[in-house]
Amino acid sequence: MTAPAYNFAYLDEQTKRMIRRAILKAVAIPGYQVSFASREMPMPYGWGTGGVQVTAAVIGPDDVLKVIDQGADDTTNAVSIRAFFAKVADVATTTRTEEATIIQTRHRIPEAPLHEGQILVYQVPIPEPLRFLEPRETETRTLHALEEYGLVHVKLYEDIARHGHIATTYAYPVMVEGRYVMDPSPIPKFDNPKMDHSPALQLFGAGREKRIYAIPPYAQVVSLDFEDHPFEVQTFADPCALCGATGVYLDEVILDDRGGRMFVCSDTDYCEGRRGEAEA
Amino acid sequence: MSDVPILVAEGVTKHYGARLGCRDVGFELWPGEVLAVVGESGSGKTTLLNCLSARLRPTTGSIRYRMRDGAMRDLYTLEEAERRRLMRTDWGFVHQNPADGLRMTVSAGANVGERLMALGERHYGHIRDTALSWLERVEVATDRIDDDPRGFSGGMRQRLQIARNLVTRPRLVFMDEPTGGLDVSVQARLLDLLRGLVGELGMAVVIVTHDLAVARLLSDRMLVMKDGRVVESGLTDRVLDDPHAPYTQLLVSSILQA
Numbered sequence: 001m002t003a004p005a006y007n008f009a010y011l012d013e014q015t016k017r018m019i020r021r022a023i024l025k026a027v028a029i030p031g032y033q034v035s036f037a038s039r040e041m042p043m044p045y046g047w048g049t050g051g052v053q054v055t056a057a058v059i060g061p062d063d064v065l066k067v068i069d070q071g072a073d074d075t076t077n078a079v080s081i082r083a084f085f086a087k088v089a090d091v092a093t094t095t096r097t098e099e100a101t102i103i104q105t106r107h108r109i110p111e112a113p114l115h116e117g118q119i120l121v122y123q124v125p126i127p128e129p130l131r132f133l134e135p136r137e138t139e140t141r142t143l144h145a146l147e148e149y150g151l152v153h154v155k156l157y158e159d160i161a162r163h164g165h166i167a168t169t170y171a172y173p174v175m176v177e178g179r180y181v182m183d184p185s186p187i188p189k190f191d192n193p194k195m196d197h198s199p200a201l202q203l204f205g206a207g208r209e210k211r212i213y214a215i216p217p218y219a220q221v222v223s224l225d226f227e228d229h230p231f232e233v234q235t236f237a238d239p240c241a242l243c244g245a246t247g248v249y250l251d252e253v254i255l256d257d258r259g260g261r262m263f264v265c266s267d268t269d270y271c272e273g274r275r276g277e278a279e280a
Numbered sequence: 281m282s283d284v285p286i287l288v289a290e291g292v293t294k295h296y297g298a299r300l301g302c303r304d305v306g307f308e309l310w311p312g313e314v315l316a317v318v319g320e321s322g323s324g325k326t327t328l329l330n331c332l333s334a335r336l337r338p339t340t341g342s343i344r345y346r347m348r349d350g351a352m353r354d355l356y357t358l359e360e361a362e363r364r365r366l367m368r369t370d371w372g373f374v375h376q377n378p379a380d381g382l383r384m385t386v387s388a389g390a391n392v393g394e395r396l397m398a399l400g401e402r403h404y405g406h407i408r409d410t411a412l413s414w415l416e417r418v419e420v421a422t423d424r425i426d427d428d429p430r431g432f433s434g435g436m437r438q439r440l441q442i443a444r445n446l447v448t449r450p451r452l453v454f455m456d457e458p459t460g461g462l463d464v465s466v467q468a469r470l471l472d473l474l475r476g477l478v479g480e481l482g483m484a485v486v487i488v489t490h491d492l493a494v495a496r497l498l499s500d501r502m503l504v505m506k507d508g509r510v511v512e513s514g515l516t517d518r519v520l521d522d523p524h525a526p527y528t529q530l531l532v533s534s535i536l537q538a
Contacts, residue, residue: 133383146361150398154383157390157397160404161426226404 009056009089015039019057019212023203026214031176032144033127038210042084047077049207051104051123052084058119058203059085059102064092066100071108071249071266078106095269107170109191111248111270114200116217122185124206127213129173129183149181152224160229169234175222176215189223190233190249196221240265243274284346286311286452286484287332292341294327301327302508304341311451314478314485316495316516318531319505325488326456328505332486333373333454334363345452368395372445372453372483376460378437381444382429388415388440389425395448414443418473435466439473446477455487459494471497492535496520504528 007013015037022036041049059065065085069077073095081104082093094100097112104121114120130140133151143151152173159167172189176182184195185204195202195215202215215221225231239246241262248270250263265271285308294301302324309315317325330336332343334355344352348370355363367373375381382391392411393401401407408425415422418439420432429437438458445453458474459467475498478485489495495502495516502519504512504527512525523529 133386142360146364148364148398150394153397153402154386154390154394157393157404157407158386161387161389161408225402227402228405 006088008061009059009085010042011039011053011056016057019053022212023054023057023214026203026212027201027216029180030215030219031174031180031182031213033211033213035210036212038207041207043080045208046125048081048104048106048123050205050209050212051106051121051207052081052205053207054121054203054205054212055081055085055102055104056089058121059089059091061089061091063101064094064099066094066097066103066269067105068103068108068110068267068269069106070251071110072268074268096273097267097269105187107186107188108249108266109187109194111245111265111267112273114194114198116199118200120198120200120202122187122202122204124183124185124204124209124211126171127183127204127206127209127211129171129181144180147179149175149224152181153226156224156226156229160226166225166229166231172231173224175224177219178222181224182213182215182221184221188234188249189231192221192223192231193233236263238263240271243271243278245271245274285309286346287486288342288344288352289332290342290344292328292331292338292343294324294331294336295339300324300508302331302505305503305505305510306341307503307510307513309452309484309486311484312482313501314487314499316499316502317486317488317505318490318492318495318502320490320531323505324508325490325505327508329454329456329486329488333371334358334367348451368398369448370451372442372450374438374441374445374453374455374458376457378429378434378441381441382437384430385428387426387428388420388432391429391440391444392447394444399448410447411443414447415440417477418443419469435462435470438462438470442474442477446481446483449481450483452484452486455485455489457489457491458487459489459491467494474498492520492532504531 018037022034026034041052067078067082069075085091086093097110102119106123128140130143130151133155134140156166170188171183171186172192174182174184197218199217201217204213223231236250240250242264245265249266251266253262253264255261287309290306292305293303305328319325331338337356343355345355346352389411392414393407396407412422415425420436420439429440459470499516502516503510506527512519512528520532523532
């Protein structure tokens with residue numbers, strides 16, 4: 001083979017610089033959505049084009065990449081993005097949370113605590129937390145600029161009025177560093193507390209919507225709520241059916257068509273790690 | 281009534297390119313006073329109202345408002361943040377079409393509570409109690425608090441819009457044909473309600489209407505507009521019973537006597 005037809009990590013250097021500038025700005029203004037010139041990627045919108053571009057901009061030859069989709073390392077999206085970077089950047093990949101330097105994720109934050117030096121890259125479908133109540137982009141930008149966040153509480157109010165409790169279970173709005181209200185991407189609200197004062201850098205990329213935002217390490221992230229209806233995470237009655245873990249986020253797996261089901265860790269690496277330890 | 285005006289308009293003129301919206305309108309509005317702006321359609325009433333309510337910058341002229349701290353401020357030199365805060369706390373705006381002033385996809389309770397939440401109220405129970413008491417005051421059945429206004433009749437929507445605006449006890453409310461499009465009996469009840477609330481809360485109101493009966497019932501003073509200019513102004517009863525300007529005479533005489 002001759003020289004590859006594409007640059008390291010697929011994107012050309014100018015594009016990566018453009019994305020890095022957006023990332024730097026995003027880190028400097030925690031929770032603020034920075035627009036960037038999102039590129040066409042060799043995958044459809046909705047499959048993580050924003051996350052892939054952010055990863056491509058920050059990845060280096062020495063990085064170790066982990067990709068998860070709904071907590072799992074072995075689902076289509078995770079496997080293909082991991083293979084993509086193994087091919088175009090020739091980086092080492094892993095499924096172990098502790099070993100990874102960059103973790104691209106869709107819909108979950110790993111159970112194992114993150115540490116300094118790690119970067120968590122989220123794939124974001126709709127970056128605007130106010131979008132469902134205010135369709136105009138000009139207006140939502142003004143609301144962010146003037147810190148007029150009453151609308152977020154209107155949404156939470158509606159939840160309580162209709163369901164008796166805050167029924168939003170994912171993409172639960174947070175306030176970052178006491179300034180910007182941010183959509184944490186469709187992670188379960190179970191993961192929201194992990195964002196607060198996390199030692200890892202958290203980057204969010206929305207490819208179709210052309211927005212990048214970030215939570216720097218050790219930034220304050222507060223889930224919004226009412227005084228008489230405080231924020232709560234999901235709880236599960238039973239431990240993981242495979243590894244017995246409690247206090248983790250579980251997926252429901254349907255076993256047959258007669259109502260059989262089991263609840264297992266959504267974080268496959270965490271579950272495998274625990275089972276490995278138990279055998280040893 | 282206090283001895284300083286709450287709103288002072290001077291020489292308000294608005295051109296839309298070559299066309300005239302309104303020209304050289306000036307008046308003073310006093311706390312607790314209801315001012316009606318009447319005239320036929322196209323006479324510049326709504327343009328004037330939009331200028332007064334900081335929604336449309338006039339081409340020339342000034343509009344000054346007395347803030348809660350007593351300082352007179354020119355509306356169009358306020359920071360955007362200040363202007364918006366004014367709009368959702370100290371002011372109300374009742375649109376002719378309730379759908380323009382309501383959030384149609386959220387419940388009645390959230391519509392009433394939105395301003396409170398915007399002001400930082402973070403206690404669900406308090407917000408709900410306030411919403412319930414306001415629904416009661418505007419005669420919307422309290423068991424409709426969790427229904428969204430799409431399922432409400434025109435009259436109910438309009439009453440809900442009024443509650444949503446008055447929940448922060450504004451000092452100045454703008455109304456653009458608040459009874460337009462409602463049938464006569466619903467209109468009468470709404471007017472009754474408005475008159476009661478205006479008296480009770482002591483707010484100043486600028487109401488735009490083409491319906492002289494509405495002006496007669498609600499307002500203390502009125503401006504009569506024609507072709508963008510004020511042709512006559514004065515106490516409502518004086519203007520309607522003893523119109524001086526030829527146009528006002530025409531307007532008054534064109535009402536069908538029941």
